[in-house]
Amino acid sequence: MAANQPDDGSNRINFVAFPDGLETDEERKDWAKLLESISRVMPGHLQELIEKVKQQSKGNEDKQISFVMVDLIAGWALEVAERMGIKRAGFWAASVSALALTLHIPKLIEGGVIDNEGIALKSDVIPISKDLPSYKSDDLTWSFPEDLTVQKVFFKWMLAIVHNSTHSTSYLCNSFHELEASTCGITPGVLPVGPLLASTRLLHQRGSLWNEDSTCSNWLDQHPPQSVIYVAFGSTTIFSPEQFYELAHGLEQIGRPFLWVVRPDMTDVPVNKFHGTFLQRVKNHGKVVQWAPQEEVLARPSVACFFTHCGWNSTMEGLSNGVPLLCRPYFADQRLNRSFICDVWRVGLGVDADENGVITRHEVRTKILAVLGSDEIKANCQRMKEMARKSLKHVLCIPFPLQGHVTPLLKLSHCIADHGIKVTVVNTESVHAQVMAANQLDDGSNPIDFVAFPDGLETDEERKDWAKLVESISRVMPGYLQEFIEKVKQQSKGNEDEQINFVIADLTAGWALEVAERMGIKRAGFWPASVSSLALILHIRKLIEGGVIDNEGIALKNDAISISKDLPSYKSDDLTWTFPEDLTVQKVLFKWASTIVHHSTYSTSYLCNSFHELEASACGIIPGVLPVGPLLASTRLLHRRGSLWNEDSTCSNWLDQHPPRSVIYVAFGSTTIFSPEQFYELAHGLEQIGRPFLWVVRPDMTDAPVNKFHDTFLQRVRNHGKVIQWAPQEEVLAHPSVACFFTHCGWNSTLEGLSNGVPLLCRPYFTDQRLNRSFICDVWRVGLGVDADENGVITRHEVRTKIQAVLGSDEIKANCQRMKEMARKSVSEGGSSLKNLESFIELIKA
The missing domain is CATH 3.40.50.2000 (Glycogen Phosphorylase B;)
Structure with a gap:
């Protein structure tokens, strides 16, 4: 809580804390003691919490705990959920390859590859599937030859994961399918959902346990592109003083700017005196901090390479930013990650220890120069970045250029982007300028892209003429839209995921649906008003045929107007195109409404800013309607909600x-x-x-x-x-x-x-x-x-x-x-609108 600022009212997640059964932080450094204590005391606390929430819900099932997601290392929680009849899924914070290796432990023991304590019986490579690269015996994720007692703890931990995995059939992994396709194929139930990167909107809520040094970004901005060596070895790596000195001398002698994360507890004995003189010597080109905002650092153009311990989070963050890696693993899955980095993906190099187990200053200098000089590594890094950042789909959203139309579609666009889908919003140039000025959208933190097309008019005075605005937009913007879609396709260089895969258009800008159909793109209409008003418009032809209104939309009787026995009757004064104060405007509005009827035929789905419980009868008479409202701006998006003022x-x-x-x-x-x-x-x-x-x-x-x-x-x-x-x-x-x-x-x-x-x-x-x-x-x-x-x-x-x-x-x-x-x-978990939105997201991804 102290390091992440989640108590400012803007966080959408609730937090609770349980005792771990230990008294001191010193005890918590003992891995065996920590694991044993947590597994013994926390299941009871978890069950009590679930029961307490159920009691407080007073029978409202939507407020009870309905799903449990658990790190497989804390898999005892899956057992509690199963016992209490709650749906559940495991979460794996490392690579799918590491999970596959762990889940194959029983077979490795049966096959005589490892003994009952996880020690490799041969130095050979270890195959677990013909579809996978073989694992080196040194890469076993529980291996820790520096301390066999710790290794035994790790292996016991792995066996517990194997056991706990049986309490779930789904495992969400912080990886992506393209990176580990073969491993995903041999691990039933695995769901890669990564890379899990904190969006720029959540930079102060990303879950760090350390206070990050906020001066890093400004320091990096003072250096040219591809010039800085970023050095960080995670939260648990411990160095001997000798190793620390060699790393320091290597960085000092390389003669390039560097940013080095040095935790206060990173050496097993104090090195304060050396550290002080070192800082004095490198003050002109080196910066040393206790903890860094790593995602921000790696995204900076000045960073040239990342000297890392190969923790999985660090590996993913490096890959996602296309930064070459220099590898010095410490324990657990880090050696395995190094093998993939260096031998499979070829996006980095490893540093090798001498006969005394020390990585020398010469080795540091040599490998930094080698990784920076490798065109192959740079090309592979760029490919990995594109692969990692590749959105599942690319959706184009087109509102009509009025406040009441732009605002809800922009909110829907944020909802879609929150599901990892790339979204581009198209506005007219005049509206685009208003939205940008009023909503702080140009600060680099917005997850949505914006493009602007001319509307064919010269002045804002002309834009106040409804007839002229609608006619001009319908005439000029379809051409601009088609050109833009073709341009994006050309720039994608055959990558279908970068092309426009789906179009969502306000039905009052339904010409965009016509363009999408002509170009073979999936599409859906968006209706920013009530479902009841859409139902009335879509029944215009029947109202004319039935003699209720004439061909210009004027009511021929003052009677109540019924379009369905299941709906309340409409008053003749309530026809949505009625404007008795100015019959010229009324004609424009009716022509507009009739155009909506025509354009609705280009889609079979209509997303509406309403909710089923509010308009159940109207929803029942419009096939394909999906109420996804109320579309309210979350507190994190209050300055990006689409206002034109x-x-x-x-x-x-x-x-x-x-x-x-x-x-x-x-x-x-x-x-x-x-x-x-x-x-x-x-x-x-x-x-x-x-x-x-x-x-x-x-x-x-x-x-x-x-x-x-x-x-x-x-x-x-x-x-x-x-x-x-x-x-x-x-x-x-x-x-x-x-x-x-x-x-x-x-x-x-x-x-x-x-x-x-x-x-x-x-x-x-x-x-x-x-x-x-x-x-x-x-x-x-x-x-x-x-x-x-x-x-x-x-x-x-x-x-x-x-x-x-x-x-x-x-x-x-x-x-x-x-x-x-x-x-x-x-719009809450299990609610009708949230279910409709999730179904629609699946439709986009299909």
Whole structure:
């Protein structure tokens, strides 16, 4: 906990700690004692924890421990899980080859290759399969000729792993199939899931037991590419003083910059005096630290090679960054890893000891120069890097260029990237610039790639014309998309995993699905609104045929509209293309909706930002619909959620100053436009309610200037109101001080309100927002609507009255809490949306 900063509220993992049965750290250095004590005392603690969690769940199976994943070295936990009827899997932190060797121990004893204490009876190479390179007798993972007592402990440990492995049929390994294909083939149940590298978003939560020196990166940045020798021998290697001196002199004499990790306990007797004078001599080209952020170091372009103990994590990190390796193994699987590094993959060289068992300074210098001078090793390293970093698939995501469409698809893109899939998001150039500016996406830490295409328009004023924007995008962007896909294919040089394998397109940008079909690429539609609104749109043809609407989408009757006996009827006012304020806009919206119907035929799957429990009836009438919502930005992604506006970071502190359930949050989305009269009435209503409020007022929110009124209004409400241009809405709605949400009923806002259990006050503007209001008020009963007077204006009195009504309704509050629990459950382990997402990921990978 001290070394990884996971207590800042941003960590998605819970931690518990059990006693290991030992009293002192000195005792813990005794491997035999540590293993025996852990195996004796911790099974009981584990069983108690599982039973306690079950008791606290009060019968809710989703909160109980449903799966146990265990390092095979701590395989006693698999035995506990089996006894308690819990599903389980083993985890292996080393190579698949090391696991295969361990699991073959009984056969090696039966075949007379090793004795009952693991000692090799012959010096021959050891074959365990005709499909595998033979193992050297020196490479047995339990071999430790320097101390036969320790070797016996290790072998006993290996035998326990063989036994514990029988309590699971699946073994997740920190490796990848291409690296160890032959070994994977002879180990039933093995699942390579590596390389397990900490993403740049998790650099301070990667699990180090040592405090990392944060100055390494800056020091490395001061050196030219391929110049620095990085030296680190892991957390357990111990050197004699003589060996330490030779390594130090070798590094000093090589005449190149080096970064050396020297733990305080790395020598078996103190070398303080030598160490002090050594540091003085190398101060101009050497840096010595107690622990390094190794993944960051190895990813730096200035690193030329890695002098390593060949621990598996270090090996994988070196391979994944294409860094040549110089090998000095210490114990356990490290000798085996050296053999693969030097003899099989040929990405490094070993250093050899002299007749006294010491690696001399001359050997250090000679081998460093040799590994740096080998073009073969460098080429193999680059190939390994590409192999290790190769994503399972490459997905292209294309949103429509509006806030309410970009945001949810970007969140879905992060979910997909979290499963190890390469994701590229395509935006128009204008939206791309907004997203980059508002979301801190250019800091190198984002797991998603972005590309931008021209939209065919010259000015932002033109982009406000819906008809012109939709027409231009549909005309020019398909060509850019096809060119981009072909360019990626050409750059992949035949590597299918680097090519675009899957396209996910917003159905309002469904031309991309047509391009994907023409190019033979798998695809799926994405719908950022409710399933109910998609169902209505996909039934347009039937509504025309049935005489319910005309060919321009105008309702021919004011009756309720039924599209299925299983769905609530739709009001004629709730048709998602309706916009009576401007019939020209309505025609554009209906043409757009009709285009969606056409483009939907290019896909059989539609991912929706909703959850099954919320819209079960609508989900039942659309074949291929996959609700994967609510798509909420995790706390780690709050600054990368896809907003097109710069969010005001002062909101949270302001909310902290108010008591629970006291603040009215007011936000009408990115497109709502008010007349000055309507703006004044809303402002007066908020002012007169006498409660604290947080109001999002965009600069373009009124169709005529209101600057003078706005300034005097701000002065009057300064003690209880806060007005900003854009809010970090998910953070705001999750804040305990928020009492209700006065909203335009956009689907993202609706879902964010539902997911946080916040009562809603509804003032829809256009498209699906009226339909959402009907569900909010009449079906789910989690809010109230505000009604306009005879002049079409929502008065200050109406605002005050409805705010008081929604805040005073116990029924609404109870329904909101129920919706919150339902929403959160759907994206939790075993939840309907999480299952749908996992199924979709498998579809991508298939």
